[in-house]
Every structure is written in C-alpha cells, then in structure tokens.
Amino acid sequence: MKTLEVNMVSVEIGKNRLLDAISFELEPGQITALVGHNGAGKSTLMKAILGIVDKSSGKITINKTYDFDNQFLDFKQLISYLPEEPLLLTELTVMQNFQLYGMSYGIAEEDLSKRVDHYVRNFELNDKLNEYPESLSKGMRQKVQTICALLPDTPVMLIDEPYMGLDVYAVDFFEEVMKEKASNGTSILLTTHQLDRVKHFADGYIMLQRGEMLNKGPIGDFHTIQRRSKE
Numbered sequence: 116m117k118t119l120e121v122n123m124v125s126v127e128i129g130k131n132r133l134l135d136a137i138s139f140e141l142e143p144g145q146i147t148a149l150v151g152h153n154g155a156g157k158s159t160l161m162k163a164i165l166g167i168v169d170k171s172s173g174k175i176t177i178n179k180t181y182d183f184d185n186q187f188l189d190f191k192q193l194i195s196y197l198p199e200e201p202l203l204l205t206e207l208t209v210m211q212n213f214q215l216y217g218m219s220y221g222i223a224e225e226d227l228s229k230r231v232d233h234y235v236r237n238f239e240l241n242d243k244l245n246e247y248p249e250s251l252s253k254g255m256r257q258k259v260q261t262i263c264a265l266l267p268d269t270p271v272m273l274i275d276e277p278y279m280g281l282d283v284y285a286v287d288f289f290e291e292v293m294k295e296k297a298s299n300g301t302s303i304l305l306t307t308h309q310l311d312r313v314k315h316f317a318d319g320y321i322m323l324q325r326g327e328m329l330n331k332g333p334i335g336d337f338h339t340i341q342r343r344s345k346e
C-alpha cells in the first residue's frame with residue numbers, strides 16, 4: 116500500500132528542465148527526507164505535487180484513487196503543506212488564519228479549537244492569537260505557518276525546510292508531532308539541509324541533483340551529499 120505515488124514527473128520552465136522524470140512512492144507512516152544541494156529541485160518537486168508549479172508530464176496519485184489530473188480538488192485535500200516561506204494572510208489574525216485552514220480542510224470546529232489550543236501552547240504562541248502576522252517576529256510567523264500545516268489530518272504531508280527560524284524547543288516539539296503523525300499513518304516528505312537532524316528522524320531519503328533523482332533508499336544508507344563538482 117502506498118500513499119503518494121509520483122511517476123515520471125518533469126517540470127520545464129521556458130527552456131529549463133527543472134525536474135527530469137522523477138519517480139518515487141511514499142509508504143504510510145514513513146518519514147522521507149528529500150535532500151540535495153541548493154537549487155537541486157526539492158521545492159519545485161513539492162510545488163509540482165501541489166499544482167503550484169505546472170508539471171509538463173508525469174502522473175501523481177494518492178492512495179491509488181485520487182489522481183492529480185482528474186480529481187485535483189479531492190487530491191489536494193489529502194495533502195498538508197508547510198511552505199519554505201510563510202504564506203499567511205496579512206489581513207487575518209493568527210486565529211483567523213487557523214480558522215481558514217480549518218475550513219478549507221473541513222475540520223470540525225471543536226476539533227480545530229482543541230488542536231489550536233494544543234499547538235499554540237506548545238509553540239508558546241497562546242498570547243498571539245489575536246495579533247496580525249506582521250506584528251510577529253519571523254520565527255513566530257514560521258511557527259504560525261507550521262501550526263497551519265499541522266492542523267489537518269491528511270495522509271500526506273509535504274514539509275519544506277521546517278527548521279528555519281524555529282528555536283530549539285519548537286524544533287523538538289515539531290519533531291515529536293511529526294513522529295506522532297507518522298505513527299498514525301501519515302506519509303511525510305520533508306526537505307532540509309539539517310542532515311544530522313534528519314538522520315535520526317527519517318526512515319528513508321530521496322536525493323535530487325540538478326533536477327534528477329540521484330538515489331534513494333533507507334536512511335541508514337544515506338551518508339552525505341557530495342560536494343558539488345565545479346561546472
């Protein structure tokens with residue numbers, strides 16, 4: 116049984132081929148680190164899965180049934196996404212941003228309020244619910260965006276560079292939540308440059324290089340990223 120299946124996905128922008136025939140599958144309950152140099156194509160791959168960037172070819176499905184090309188709205192509901200840069204709506208308060216996520220993923224009000232309460236206490240944002248994103252520090256905005264991504268219970272999570280701006284307590288709590296989500300069956304794909312952290316945390320890895328899949332396998336087989344040769 117697989118959750119996300121990505122089959123021969125390519126992305127071209129103008130004459131540039133940003134991703135070249137990428138294929139991989141995620142198992143339920145597995146955390147997979149997506150690694151590679153700056154510019155390797157990690158964020159582009161996540162954006163292609165979410166339809167933020169158009170794929171030029173390839174097929175993406177979730178649970179074999181939900182197809183990116185034929186049931187995009189149902190497909191997207193099954194993915195929670197933490198973008199590299201916070202994408203909060205500046206005209207909404209922190210709580211209203213959470214409510215918007217709750218509505219778009221159909222989370223019952225009572226569940227939403229319990230989850231918000233749990234996450235804001237642990238990320239130490241309980242006194243910020245009525246603030247607007249621009250009055251928060253960068254790290255606090257990152258925490259708010261992180262909570263947005265944690266609120267829904269989806270079979271697939273795409274997490275792009277989660278550690279940036281988080282303090283050490285927030286990082287520990289975040290990893291605890293990831294493990295808990297995975298133990299409940301969520302497949303997590305996570306990009307990061309903090310390779311030492313993911314080594315003890317992920318089950319598998321996928322390595323991209325210049326838009327191509329260089330290799331993949333269990334995390335125990337991952338050693339390091341070779342220094343990029345001069346082009």
Ligand SMILES: Nc1ncnc2c1ncn2[C@@H]1O[C@H](COP(=O)(O)OP(=O)(O)OP(=O)(O)O)[C@@H](O)[C@H]1O
Pocket residue numbers: 128131133151152153154155156157158159160
């Ligand atoms: N909208 C775009 N138009 C043109 N080129 C783009 C676009 N978005 C990304 N690229 C290019 O695609 C390549 C991959 O970028 P991407 O952001 O996916 O890399 P990354 O692996 O996530 O890097 P990092 O580790 O620095 O976040 C880069 O060469 C980048 O310049």
